[in-house]
Every structure is written in structure tokens, then in C-alpha cells.
Amino acid sequence: MISPLIEQWQRQRAQEKKAQKKQVARLKRQKGKKLDEQANDLHEEVFSEINCLDCANCCTSIPPMLNRTDINRIAKHLGMKVGQFESEYLRMDEDGDMVMKTTPCPFLLPDHACLIYEHRPRACREYPHTDQSTFSQHLRLHATNAQYCPAVFHILKRMENPVI
Numbered sequence: 001m002i003s004p005l006i007e008q009w010q011r012q013r014a015q016e017k018k019a020q021k022k023q024v025a026r027l028k029r030q031k032g033k034k035l036d037e038q039a040n041d042l043h044e045e046v047f048s049e050i051n052c053l054d055c056a057n058c059c060t061s062i063p064p065m066l067n068r069t070d071i072n073r074i075a076k077h078l079g080m081k082v083g084q085f086e087s088e089y090l091r092m093d094e095d096g097d098m099v100m101k102t103t104p105c106p107f108l109l110p111d112h113a114c115l116i117y118e119h120r121p122r123a124c125r126e127y128p129h130t131d132q133s134t135f136s137q138h139l140r141l142h143a144t145n146a147q148y149c150p151a152v153f154h155i156l157k158r159m160e161n162p163v164i
Contacts, residue, residue: 001054002054002055003049003050003051003054003150005046005049005050005150005151005154006050006054006055006150008150008154009150009153009154010150012153013146013147013150013153014147016146016153016157017146017147020143020146020153020156020157021143023143023156023159023160024139024140024142024143024156027136027139027159028136028139030136032136033133035135035136036132036133036134036135036136038159039130039131039135039136039155039159040130040131040132040133040135042130042155042158042159043130043131043151043155044131045158046151046154046155046158047151049154050150050151050154052112052151053111053112053113054112055112055149055150056104056108056112057148057149057150058124058127058128058148058149059104059105059108059112059114059124060103060104060105060108061103061104061148062103062127062148063093063099063100063101063102063103063105064099064100064105064121064123064124064127065093065097065098065099065121065123066090066098066099066100066121066122066123067098067121067122069122070121070122070123071085071086071090071098073119074116074119074120074121077116077118077119078116086098088101089101089106107120127145127149128142128145128149128151128152129141129142129145130142130151130152130155142155142156143156
């Protein structure tokens with residue numbers, strides 16, 4: 001059964017897009033440790049109510065960036081030469097970053113689990129970047145991610161009360 005928070009996000013994300021951008025502009029004035037701490041607390045709260053396996057929208061719509069360490073680790077895990085892994089799974093995007101060639105991610109299983117979970121890219125490990133001490137430094141990214149991730153959407157919604 002899908003979480004009520006995921007269902008709410010599916011219904012409201014498009015109509016909340018402008019409001020969340022305005023909210024992020026307000027949050028920019030509150031930058032700092034208190035905002036980062038509030039975000040971390042809300043991250044824990046929201047993720048206690050949302051199971052990523054019920055959604056997996058990030059895996060179906062955002063190709064992750066892979067750094068050299070990710071590429072080497074995953075290729076080794078798959079028993080492939082690095083060059084073979086790169087040619088089969090990766091492409092260079094418009095910013096010059098190595099990303100998965102296809103979406104959904106080729107390692108996404110039908111039950112939304114990840115075939116390479118223990119070896120997944122750093123970008124996947126850190127997504128959606130809401131539990132980090134640098135939350136306030138990436139507010140524009142969070143506004144964008146709210147369109148892809150119900151957890152980010154609800155973290156921002158719960159931040160409507162300013163931190164003092």
C-alpha cells in the first residue's frame with residue numbers, strides 16, 4: 001500500500017511548485033545551522049512515514065551522476081571491465097558528468113529494489129540530500145527535488161514555520 005504522503009505528493013506537487021520556490025526564497029534568509037538541524041529532524045520524521053520502495057521516482061526519472069570511484073566499484077561488482085561498464089551503462093551529459101544512459105535506472109528491479117544497492121553510486125546514497133549539515137546551502141536543489149521526491153516535498157512543507 002502506498003503511503004498517504006506519497007499519494008498527497010502525487011496530487012499536489014505540480015500545484016505546489018511555485019509556492020515551494022517562494023518558500024525556498026524565504027528559507028534562504030534563514031540559512032545556517034538551525035535550518036540544517038531542522039531539516040535533519042524533519043528528514044528523520046518524514047522518512048519514518050515514507051518507504052522509498054513504494055515510490056522509486058528518483059530511480060525512474062533522474063539518471064544519477066557517477067564519479068570514478070563509483071564506476072570502478074560497480075564495474076568490479078558486476079565482474080566487468082571499466083570500459084565495458086562505461087560503454088554499456090553510461091553516457092556523458094550536457095554538463096560533462098557521467099550518468100546512467102537510461103531511465104529508469106537499469107539496476108532498478110520490478111519491486112523497486114536496487115540490484116546493486118550495496119554498491120550504488122554516491123549520488124544515489126546521498127539522495128535526496130536532506131539529512132546533511134549543508135541542507136541550507138542547497139535550497140534551490142531541494143525545490144527541484146520536491147518535484148521528484150515526496151520526502152523532499154513534505155520536508156519543505158513542514159518547514160513552513162520559520163526557524164528562530
